[in-house]
Amino acid sequence: MLSESTFTTAQKEYLSGFFAGAQSTGVSFKDLGTAPTSIHDPIAEIPADDDLCREEHIKREMEPLDGAVELFNKARTNSPPEGADVFRFKWNGLFWLSPVKDGYMCRLRIPGGVVKSFQLRELSKIADELTTGYIQITTRNNFQIRLIEPKDCPEVLRRVQSVGLHSKGAGADNIRNITMNPCAGYDPHEIIDVRPLVDELATLIIAGHEFYNLPRKFNIAFDGGGTISSVEDTNDIGASAVEIGENTEGLEPGIYFRFALGGVTGHKTFASDWGVVVKPEQVTEVIVAILRVFIRDGDRTNRKRARLKYLVEKRGLPGFLTDVEELLGYSLVQLPPDSPTQLPRKVSQQGHGHIGVYPQKQDRLNYIGAIVPVGQLTSYQLSCIADIAESYGNGEVRLTVWQNLIIPNVPTAFVESVRQSLRRIGLRTEHSPLRGGFIACTGNRYCKYAAADTKGHAIAMMDYLEARVPLDRPVNVHFTGCPHSCAQHFMGDIGLLSCAVKSSPSGEGYHVTVGGGFGESRAIGRQIFQSIPYESLGTALESTLLAYLDHRISGDESFHAFCVRHSTEELQHLFTSAVPEPAAHA
Numbered sequence: 001m002l003s004e005s006t007f008t009t010a011q012k013e014y015l016s017g018f019f020a021g022a023q024s025t026g027v028s029f030k031d032l033g034t035a036p037t038s039i040h041d042p043i044a045e046i047p048a049d050d051d052l053c054r055e056e057h058i059k060r061e062m063e064p065l066d067g068a069v070e071l072f073n074k075a076r077t078n079s080p081p082e083g084a085d086v087f088r089f090k091w092n093g094l095f096w097l098s099p100v101k102d103g104y105m106c107r108l109r110i111p112g113g114v115v116k117s118f119q120l121r122e123l124s125k126i127a128d129e130l131t132t133g134y135i136q137i138t139t140r141n142n143f144q145i146r147l148i149e150p151k152d153c154p155e156v157l158r159r160v161q162s163v164g165l166h167s168k169g170a171g172a173d174n175i176r177n178i179t180m181n182p183c184a185g186y187d188p189h190e191i192i193d194v195r196p197l198v199d200e201l202a203t204l205i206i207a208g209h210e211f212y213n214l215p216r217k218f219n220i221a222f223d224g225g226g227t228i229s230s231v232e233d234t235n236d237i238g239a240s241a242v243e244i245g246e247n248t249e250g251l252e253p254g255i256y257f258r259f260a261l262g263g264v265t266g267h268k269t270f271a272s273d274w275g276v277v278v279k280p281e282q283v284t285e286v287i288v289a290i291l292r293v294f295i296r297d298g299d300r301t302n303r304k305r306a307r308l309k310y311l312v313e314k315r316g317l318p319g320f321l322t323d324v325e326e327l328l329g330y331s332l333v334q335l336p337p338d339s340p341t342q343l344p345r346k347v348s349q350q351g352h353g354h355i356g357v358y359p360q361k362q363d364r365l366n367y368i369g370a371i372v373p374v375g376q377l378t379s380y381q382l383s384c385i386a387d388i389a390e391s392y393g394n395g396e397v398r399l400t401v402w403q404n405l406i407i408p409n410v411p412t413a414f415v416e417s418v419r420q421s422l423r424r425i426g427l428r429t430e431h432s433p434l435r436g437g438f439i440a441c442t443g444n445r446y447c448k449y450a451a452a453d454t455k456g457h458a459i460a461m462m463d464y465l466e467a468r469v470p471l472d473r474p475v476n477v478h479f480t481g482c483p484h485s486c487a488q489h490f491m492g493d494i495g496l497l498s499c500a501v502k503s504s505p506s507g508e509g510y511h512v513t514v515g516g517g518f519g520e521s522r523a524i525g526r527q528i529f530q531s532i533p534y535e536s537l538g539t540a541l542e543s544t545l546l547a548y549l550d551h552r553i554s555g556d557e558s559f560h561a562f563c564v565r566h567s568t569e570e571l572q573h574l575f576t577s578a579v580p581e582p583a584a585h586a
Contacts, residue, residue, distance in 0.1 A: 051301045052300050052301060053300065053301055053302065053303050053306075055087060055172075055173070055303065056300045056301075058084045058087055058088065059173070059213055061084070062088065063209075063212075063213075064087075064088045064090075064091035064172070064212070064213075065091050065092070065168070065209065065212060067085060067088030067089055067091060067092070068092055070085055070088075071085075071089050071092060071094070071153060071154075072153075072154050074150050074153075075150050075151050075152070075153050075154050076151075077150075078149060078150050078151040079150055080096065080098065080102065080150060081096050081150075087172060089104075090170075090171035090172035091168070091169060091171070091172055091174065091212065092157065092167055092168060093106050093107045093108065093109070093166075093167025093168065093169070093170035093171055094106055094148070094153060094167070094171075095107065095171055097146070097147070097446055097447075097448070098448070099448055100444065100445070100446055100447065100448050101146075101147055101446055103146070103147040103148055103149055103150075104147075104148040104149075104150070104153060105144055105145065105146045105147070105148070105442075105446065106144065106145045106146075106148055106153075106156055106157075106160070106167055107138070107142065107143075107144045107167060107170040107171055108142055108143045108144070108145075108160065108165055108166065108167050108170060108177075109142070109165070109166040109167060109168065109169070109170050109177050109202070109206070110141065110142050110143060110165065110177060110399065111177065111178045111198050111199060111201075111202035112141065112178060112179065112180040112184065112194075112195060112198040112199075112202075112222075112398075113141025113142065113177075113179065113180070113182060113398050113399035113400065113401075114195070114396065114397075114398060115143075115165075115396070115397050115398075115399065116395055116396060116397075117386035117387070117389050117390040117395040117396075117397070118163060118386070118395070119163045119164065119165055120382050120383070120385060120386035120389075120397060121382075121383055121386045122159060122160075122162070122163045123135060123143060123145070123160075123163075123165075123382060124379040124380075124382040124383040124386070125159075125379070126145060126156055126159050126160070127145055127379040127382070128379035128380075130148060130149075130152045130155065130156055131145050131146060131147050131148055131156075132146055132147045133378060133379045134146065134376060134377065134378060134379070135376075135377050135379065135382055136375050136376050136377070136403075136442070137372055137375035137376075137377070137399050137400075137403045137404070137405065138177075138375065138403070139375075139401050139402075139403060139439060139441075139486060139487060139488065140176055140177040140179050140219070140401060141177065141179050141180075141182065141398070141399040141400055141401050142170075142177040142399065143399070144442075146446055147446070166206055168206060169205065169206075169211070169212055171217075172217065173212075173213060173214045173215065173216055173217060174211070174212055174214060174217065174218070175205055175211055175214070175217075175218045175219075175220060175291070176217055176218065176219050176220075178198050178201060178202055178220050178221070178222070179219075179220075179221040179222070179230050179231075179232075179235070179401055180194050180195070180198050180221065180222045180223070180224070180230050181194065181222075181223055181224055181225075181226055181228050181229065181230045182228055182230075182354055182398045182399070182400040182401075182406050183226060183227070183228050183354065183358075183360075183367055183398070183406065183408070184198075184222075184224055184226075186360040186361060186362065186365075186367050186408050186409075187224075187225075187226035187227055187228065187360075187361065188226075188359065188360065188361040189225065189226045189227050189346060189347045190224045190225045190226035190241075190361075191224055191225030191226070191241040191242070191243060191255055191345075192224045192225065192241045192255050192280065193224060194222040194223070194224040194241070197222055197239075197280065197283050197284065198222055200284050201220070201284050201287060204284065204288070210295075211291060211295075213295065214291070214294060214295055214298065215294065215295070215298030215299055215300050215306040215307075216298065216303065216306035216307050217307075218236050218237075218291070218294070218308065219234075219235040219236045219237075219263070220235055220236065220237045220238075220239075220287065221234075221235040221237070221238050221239070222239050222240075222257075223238065223239070223240040223241060224241045225240075225241045225345055225346075225347075226347065227347055227353050228353050228354045228400075229518065229519050230401065231401055231488075231491075231518045231519070232260070232263075232271070233260055233263055233270045233271045233518060233519065233522055234263045234264075234265045234270065234271070234488060234491060234518060235263045235271060236261065236262065236263060236264070236271070236307065236308040236309070237259065237260075237261060237271075237287060237290060237308075238259070238260040238261075238263060238271045239257045239258070239259055239283055239287070240257065240258050240260070241255055241256070241257055241258075242255070242256055242257070242258045242277065242342050242343070242345075243255055243256075243342070243343040244256055244277070244335075244341055244342060244343070245341060245342075245343045247341040249335075249341055251333065251335070251341060254279070255279075255280060256277040256278060256279055256280075256333075257277065257278055257279075257280060257283050258273070258274075258276070258277050258335075258337070258342075259273075259274040259276045259277075259278070259286070260272060260273050260274060261274050261290070261308060261309075261312050261317070261320070262307075262308050262309035262312040262313070263309070264307050264309050265485065265488045265490045265491045265524070266483065266484055266485030266488070266490070267307070267309065268490055268524045269309055270518075270522050270524075272312070272317060273337050274317055274320075274321065275317065275321075275334045275335065275336065275337075276321065276332045276333065276334055276335075277333050277334075277335045277342075278332060278333065285328065286324070286328070286332070289324045289327040289328050290308075290324055292327055293311075293320070293323045293324055293327060294308050294311060297311060297323070298311050299311065321334075354367075354369040354400055354402070354404065354406055354436075355369040355370070355371055355404065355429065355430075355431050355432065355436040356368070356369055356429060356430070356431045357415055357419070357429065360408065360409070362409070364411060364412050365408070365409050365410065365411060365412075366408075366410045366411075366412060366415055367398075367406050367407065367408040367409070367410070368406065368407050368408075368410055368415065368418050368419065368422075368429055369400075369404060369405070369406045369429065369436075370404060370405055370406070370407070370422050370427040370428065370429050371404055371427060371428045371429070371432065371435045371436055372403060372404050372405055372427060373435065373438070373458075373459050373462060374403060374438060374439070374440040374454075374455045374458045374459060374479075375403030375404075375439075375440075376455060380425070381425045381426065381427070384421070384425045385397060385405070385407070385422075385425075385427075388407060388418055388421045388422065389407050392407070392410050392411070392414040392417060392418045392421075393407050393408060393409040393410050393418075394408075394409040396408055396409065402436065402437065402439060403439055403440075404436065405427075407422075432466065433471035433472060433473055433474045433475060434462060434465055434466050434469075434471055434475060434477070435462050435466065436474065437474055437475060437476035437477060437492075437493070438458050438461075438462055438476075438477050438479075439458075439476070439477070439478045439479065439487045439488070439492070440454040440455045440457075440458035440478075440479040440480075440487055441454050441455075441479065441480050441481050441482075441486040441487040442454070442455070442481065442486070443455045443456065443457075443479075443481050443498075444481060444498075444508075447481055447482075449481060449482040449484060450481025450482050450498060451481060451482065451498040451499050451500050451508060452481060452498030452499075452508035452509070452510065452534065453508065454479040454480065454481045454487070454496075454498060455479075457479060457508075457534060457537070458477070458479045460538075461477070461537065461538060461541060464538045464541075464542070465538070465541060465542060465545065468542055469542060469545045469546060469549070470549070471545065471549070472555060473555070473558055473559065474558075475493045475494065475545065475559045476492045476493045476494070476516075477492060477493065477494045477495075477496070477541075478491070478492030478494070478495045478496065478516075479496045479498070479510075480495070480496065480497055480498070481498045482497075482498070483497070485497070489513060489516075489525070490513060490516050490524045490525050491516040491517060491518050491522075491523075491524070491525070492513075492516045492525060493514065493515070493516060493517070493558075493559045493560055493563075494512065494513070494514055494525075494541065494544065494559075495512070495513040495514070495516055495525045496510040496511070496512060496513075496537075497510060497511045497513070498510055499511055499531055501531050501532075501533045501534075503533055504533035504534055504535060505533075505535060506533075506534055506535070508533075508534045509531050509532050509533045509534055509537075510531075510532050510534065510537055511527055511529065511530050511531065511532075512527065512528055512529035512530075512532060512540065512541075512544075513525030513526055513527045513528065514526060514528055514544070514559075514563050514571060514575075515560060515563030515564060515571075516560075517560045521558075521560045521561075523560070523564070526563075526568050526571075528568060528571050528572050528575065529572075529575075540575075543575055543576065543577075543578040544575040544578070545559075546578040547574040547575050547577065547578035548562050550578060551574055553565075
C-alpha cells in the first residue's frame with residue numbers, strides 16, 4: 001500500500017489540486033469505482049509487490065519510454081545496451097541481438113499492414129545505408145530492419161518517423177502491430193471495411209501512455225469477412241464482422257463485431273468466443289475496456305502466465321464480461337454463435353487466396369498478390385516495389401500475415417505489366433500450393449532463442465519440395481525457431497519447431513506437427529515426428545506430402561482434413577511408408 005511518503009512534493013501538490021477539483025464538481029471517493037491505470041502515470045497505479053517479476057521491477061524503476069534518453073547517450077559512444085536497458089529499449093522498437101549479433105533489430109508499427117510508396121523508398125534507403133540492406137515482413141503484416149549499430153539508432157528512428165511510421169511500443173509489454181484482412185476495402189466479398197477501426201485504435205495507442213505498461217505483450221486483429229482471413233482467432237482479441245438478420249430478440253439488424261478472447265497458439269490455445277456482439281461504433285470503446293481490465297488485473301508475478309488467456313481462464317468468460325461491463329458502465333449484448341439471428345458468412349476464407357490477380361469491388365481495378373519467400377526483401381526490391389505500386393496503382397502496398405505482399409488498385413490494362421515487373425525482381429505472382437504458405441521466423445542467424453536457421457531452411461525446402469511433390473491444393477508450412485512460436489507452428493498444416501539434434505552434422509533439427517489450422521479449420525497440430533535432423537527433413541516432408549496425395553479420399557480433400565481423418569499413429573505409419581523415388585535424392 002502506498003504511504004504519504006511515497007509521493008514527491010510535486011506529486012502531492014498535483015493530487016491536492018486534482019481532488020479539490022473533483023470535490024468542487026460534487027464527486028467524492030464513494031463515487032469512484034476501481035480505477036484502471038492512469039493515462040498520465042500507468043506505472044504508479046500498480047501496487048508495490050515483492051512478488052513482482054524482474055521485468056515489472058524494471059518498469060517501476062523508470063517508465064520504459066523514458067529510456068530513450070539513455071538510448072541516445074549510448075549512440076554517442078556507439079556502446080551496446082547494458083542490464084535493464086536491453087529490456088527498456090524494446091519500448092522504442094529496438095531489440096539488441098547479442099549474443100548472435102552485435103546490433104539492433106528495429107521493429108515498426110504499420111497498422112493493418114498498409115504502407116505507401118514514399119515510405120517504402122525511405123525504408124529501402126535506411127536498410128541500404130544504415131543496416132544490412134535487407135528488410136523482413138513479419139507474421140503481423142509488419143516490417144523489421146536488422147543489424148543497426150548503436151550509433152545509428154537515433155537516425156533510424158528519426159527517418160522512420162519522418163515518413164509517418166512508428167516503432168514506439170513495437171516490443172515487450174505493449175500492444176503489437178494491429179492486423180486485419182490484407183484486402184480490406186478491396187475484397188468484393190467482405191462484410192465491412194475494417195480500416196477505419198484499425199486506424200482509430202492505432203492512433204489512440206500512439207497518442208498517449210496508457211497502453212504502454214501491460215503485464216505482457218498483446219495482439220489484436222480485425223476481420224471484416226471476405227476471402228482472405230486475418231487469422232484473428234490466434235490473437236488476444238479477435239474482432240470478427242458478422243451480420244445480424246431480422247429477429248425477435250430486439251436486435252437491430254445490421255453489421256456487428258463478434259469478440260473472441262485469449263488466443264495464444266504458442267500456448268496451444270485459440271481465442272474463445274466471448275458470446276458478445278457490438279456495433280462497429282462501439283468496438284474501440286470495448287477493446288479499450290478489455291485492455292484496462294488486463295492492465296489492472298493481469299498477472300505481473302509470472303511472465304509465463306501473464307497473457308490475457310490466463311486472466312480469462314481465472315475469471316471465466318462470464319466473470320471477465322462483468323469486469324468489462326463495470327468499466328463501460330453498460331451491459332453488452334450477448335448472442336450464441338449458433339444463433340439463427342447471426343447470418344452465415346457468404347464465402348469461405350482461403351489460405352493462399354491472396355497470391356495472384358483478383359478483381360476488386362472497385363470497377364476495373366485489381367489487387368495482385370506476390371510471394372515473398374519467408375518475407376525477406378532486399379533494399380533494391382523494396383525500392384522497385386514502390387515504383388511499381390506508384391506507376392500502376394495508387395502507391396499503396398499491403399503486407400500480409402503470410403509474409404507476402406499485395407499491390408492493389410491496378411487497372412486491368414496494367415495487370416500483366418505489374419506481374420512482369422515483379423517477376424523481374426524475383427517475386428512470383430503465380431499461385432503455388434507450397435510457396436504461398438511457407439512462413440518462417442527470424443531463426444538463429446539473428447535470434448538468440450532459435451535453434452536453427454529457419455529462414456534458410458524454409459527456402460531450401462520450398463525448392464526441394466516444389467520440384468518433387470505435385471501438390472494441387474494449398475498446404476501451409478510454418479518454420480519456427482523456439483517455443484515462443486513467432487511463426488505459429490501449431491496452426492500450420494505442417495508445423496516445424498527447431499531443436500538441437502546431436503546426430504545432425506549441423507546440430508540442427510525439427511519436431512514435426514501436422515493438422516493445424518485456423519478459422520473454419522481451427523486446430524492445434526499434433527506432433528508426429530521428434531528431433532528430425534535437418535539433413536533428413538526434405539525426405540520426411542516429401543514422404544508426408546506424397547502419402548497425403550496417395551491416400552486422400554479425393555482431390556478435394558485438404559491436407560488438414562486428411563490429418564483430421566486419421567489418428568496420430570495412422571499418420572505416422574502413412575508418412576513413413578511413402579518412400580520417395582531414389583531420383584528425388586540425387
